[in-house]
Amino acid sequence: xxxxxxxxxxxxxxxxxxxxxxxxxxxxxxxxxxxxxxxxxxxxxxxxxxxxxxxxxxxxxxxxxxxxxxxxxxxxxxxxxxxxxxxxxxxxxxxxxxxxxxxxxxxxxxxxxxxxxxxxxxxxxxxxxxxxxxxxxxxxxxxxxxxxxxxxxxxxxxxxxxxxxxxxxxxxxxxxxxxxxxxxxxxxxxxxxxxxxxxxxxxxxxxxxxxxxxxxxxxxxxxxxxxxxxxxxxxxxxxxxxxxxxxxxxxxxxxxxxxxxxxxxxxxxxxxxxxxxxxxxxxxxxxxxxxxxxxxxxxxxxxxxxxxxxxxxxxxxxxxxxxxxxxxxxxxxxxxxxxxxxxxxxxxxxxxxxxxxxxxxxxxxxxxxxxxxxxxxxxxxxxxxxxxxxxxxxxxxxxxxxxxxxxxxxxxxxxxxxxxxxxxxxxxxxxxxxxxxxxxxxxx
Numbered sequence: 292x293x294x295x296x297x298x299x300x301x302x303x304x305x306x307x308x309x310x311x312x313x314x315x316x317x318x319x320x321x322x323x324x325x326x327x328x329x330x331x332x333x334x335x336x337x338x339x340x341x342x343x344x345x346x347x348x349x350x351x352x353x354x355x356x357x358x359x360x361x362x363x364x365x366x367x368x369x370x371x372x373x374x375x376x377x378x379x380x381x382x383x384x385x386x387x388x389x390x391x392x393x394x395x396x397x398x399x400x401x402x403x404x405x406x407x408x409x410x411x412x413x414x415x416x417x418x419x420x421x422x423x424x425x426x427x428x429x430x431x432x433x434x435x436x437x438x439x440x441x442x443x444x445x446x447x448x449x450x451x452x453x454x455x456x457x458x459x460x461x462x463x464x465x466x467x468x469x470x471x472x473x474x475x476x477x478x479x480x481x482x483x484x485x486x487x488x489x490x491x492x493x494x495x496x497x498x499x500x501x502x503x504x505x506x507x508x509x510x511x512x513x514x515x516x517x518x519x520x521x522x523x524x525x526x527x528x529x530x531x532x533x534x535x536x537x538x539x540x541x542x543x544x545x546x547x548x549x550x551x552x553x554x555x556x557x558x559x560x561x562x563x564x565x566x567x568x569x570x571x572x573x574x575x576x577x578x579x580x581x582x583x584x585x586x587x588x589x590x591x592x593x594x595x596x597x598x599x600x601x602x603x604x605x606x607x608x609x610x611x612x613x614x615x616x617x618x619x620x621x622x623x624x625x626x627x628x629x630x631x632x633x634x635x636x637x638x639x640x641x642x643x644x645x646x647x648x649x650x651x652x653x654x655x656x657x658x659x660x661x662x663x664x665x666x667x668x669x670x671x672x673x674x675x676x677x678x679x680x681x682x683x684x685x686x687x688x689x690x691x692x693x694x695x696x697x698x699x700x701x702x703x704x705x706x707x708x709x710x711x712x713x714x715x716x717x718x719x720x721x722x723x724x725x726x727x728x729x730x731x732x733x734x735x
Contacts, residue, residue, distance in 0.1 A: 297498055301431045302443040304493045305424040308379055309447025310454065311486045312420045315386040316351070316413060317455040318479045320542070323348045324550040325459070325560055326476045330394040331403045338679065341550060345671040347407055348546070351414030352668030355660035358418020360516045363653030366423050367515040371430075371652065372497050375423045379494065382416030383487030385409045390480030422656025427497070429643040430651075434710055435586060441639030442582035446575055448635070452545065453571045455479065460564040515653040519646070523654055525704075526645050530658035531665065532701030533594065534642075536601050536694040537634040538666030543605075543691060544570075544627040547671040548612060551684055556615055566621045570628030577632030585637035589707045594641070597633035598698045604630045605691030609684035644708035651713075666694065 319327075327347075328340030335343055358378070366374040389409050395402050424444050432440040458479040466475045519527060545567060552558045585593040604627055611623035638659070646654035674687045 298431045298440065300497060301427045302440050304375075304497050305428045305444040306447050306450070307493050308375060308490045309420060309424050309444055310450035311483075311490045312379065312382050312417055313448040313451030314454045314486065315382050315451075315483050316417050317452050317545070318386070318459070318483075319351070319389070319410065319413065320348055320546040321455055321459050321549070321564075322476050322479075324546055325553070326472050327406075329472070330476075331406055333395050337554070338675070341554070342672065342675055343403070345546075345675065347403065347410050349668035349672060350407055351410045351417070352660075352664045354411045354414025355418035355663050356657060358415035358420075359422060359656035359660045360418075360653065361415065362419025363422060363650075363656045364515055366419070366426070366652035366656075367650055368513075371423050371426050372494070374419055374652075375427065375497075376491065376494050378416045378419040378423065379487060379490045382413055382420065383483050383490075385412035385416065386480050386483040390477040390483075418656065418660045421659050422652050425639045425643050425655055425659075426652055429640060430648075430713060432640075434712060437640040437644070438582045438584070438586040438590070438637055438709065442579045442636060444639040445578045445582055445635050449571055449575045449578060449632070453568060453575075456545075456564050456568050456571070458482065460561060460568065463561050463564070515650040516657070518650050519654045519657060523646060523650070527654065527658045527661065529701045529704040530642060530645060531661040533598075533698050533705060534634075534638060534659065534662040535666035536598055536691065536698040537631060537638075538663050539670045539691050539694050540601050540605065540627060540631050540634070542667045542670050543608070543674060543687060544624060544631070547674045547687070548608070548624060548627075550671075551674075551678065552612060552620070555678070555684075556612070558615070558620070562617070563620075563624070566624045567628070569621070570625035573625055574628040574632035574635075577629050578636045579632075581633045581636030582639070583636075585640065586709060589709045590637045590641040590644070591702055591705060591707045593637050594634065595699060595702050597630065597636075598695050598702065600630045601634060601698075602692045602695035605688045605695065607688070608691075609688050613684065641708060644711045644713065645705070648713065 323344040324341075327344040328335075328337070331347075332340040332343040362374045362378055386409075389406065392405055392409070393402055398405070421444075424447070425441070428440050428444050429437050459476075462475045462478060463471055549560070549563050549567070552563045553560045581593055581597060608623050608627055611619045614620070642655040642658055643651055645658070670690075673690060674684070677686045677690065678684045680686075
């Protein structure tokens with residue numbers, strides 16, 4: 292297979308596989324906002340059940356760094372391809388199992404316990420997915436086009452989100468409320484099995500990346516996570532801080548805002564899901580544009596501009612929602628999704644460029660998923676508490692703005708990486724924006 296053919300196949304595999312994995316991950320968030328409270332936690336009351344459902348939602352984020360370390364270990368030692376196949380299987384089977392899991396009425400407290408176990412499996416699977424898919428693209432792409440090809444990967448989560456919300460919207464439009472709450476919510480989870488078959492067909496036809504094949508000849512790191520934590524921990528922490536605001540914005544918009552608008556403001560869920568779907572289309576456009584532009588403007592500069600937009604939009608998101616005027620609510624949600632696309636576009640190129648080949652899978656995956664723990668796992672819980680305490684969701688926007696300021700500071704600590712030679716990546720010892728910040732020891 293020629294280099295161009297391999298690149299196209301790698302981009303397609305990253306897009307399709309990541310879309311499937313994130314579809315599996317996102318349908319839990321939608322189900323948690325709409326129905327899981329009453330199915331698995333009916334004895335806790337409205338707010339308590341919602342908090343419990345979001346707590347189980349958060350469990351997967353806590354498991355994602357474990358998946359990053361586990362799959363990163365084998366991905367850095369044995370190759371990218373095999374680990375991506377296993378992560379897809381783990382995620383798909385765990386998701387389908389949720390679709391047949393009995394509720395509280397049938398199993399009592401064993402039902403939420405089983406839900407937690409399956410959610411952990413989802414988190415482990417997704418923890419290994421993004422890093423491997425990012426490397427699949429970055430290590431095949433030409434140096435000056437990694438942002439462009441990384442856009443295909445970053446369209447995967449958007450596609451998965453649109454699939455997840457589209458399926459739930461279709462079910463709610465075709466089923467009455469009783470049928471949806473009784474069995475309809477299970478359909479998106481069971482549909483995961485068919486999607487996994489498609490993903491496996493694509494990924495089993497891939498070849499290993501050329502950079503990893505070269506690294507394998509010289510000897511891979513025996514314990515990649517040890518080197519990452521010992522030699523690149525500053526990069527991991529700064530990278531985590533830089534992407535946290537994107538996670539916070541996404542889950543505030545797609546999970547918490549969905550629950551708040553439907554249960555707190557009384558807006559029909561079909562209306563909110565339709566708004567989010569339309570916003571996701573705008574997000575896809577800005578993912579593509581920001582990823583492409585980062586090849587010329589630079590990764591850090593693009594992310595700094597997007598983070599500034601996120602801070603500003605966080606302050607208007609919930610005040611616009613609380614007007615309860617459909618047009619302004621649409622502006623709030625769709626605008627947040629558009630800003631989010633600007634934040635996510637460059638990441639598939641930026642994070643892999645920060646680490647050397649022998650630990651790139653572990654480093655990129657750990658950074659990405661730790662950002663998910665900080666920005667994604669706790670955000671719906673904190674937002675619920677803030678709204679309950681103040682009687683309005685406006686303070687939630689200030690919470691998001693604080694994370695935006697943290698992200699801007701962390702970005703100043705990281706180097707510009709566009710055009711980096713991946714064979715030498717990690718040899719950077721940076722002076723970023725005039726601030727001395729060691730980005731790990733030189734690669735050997």
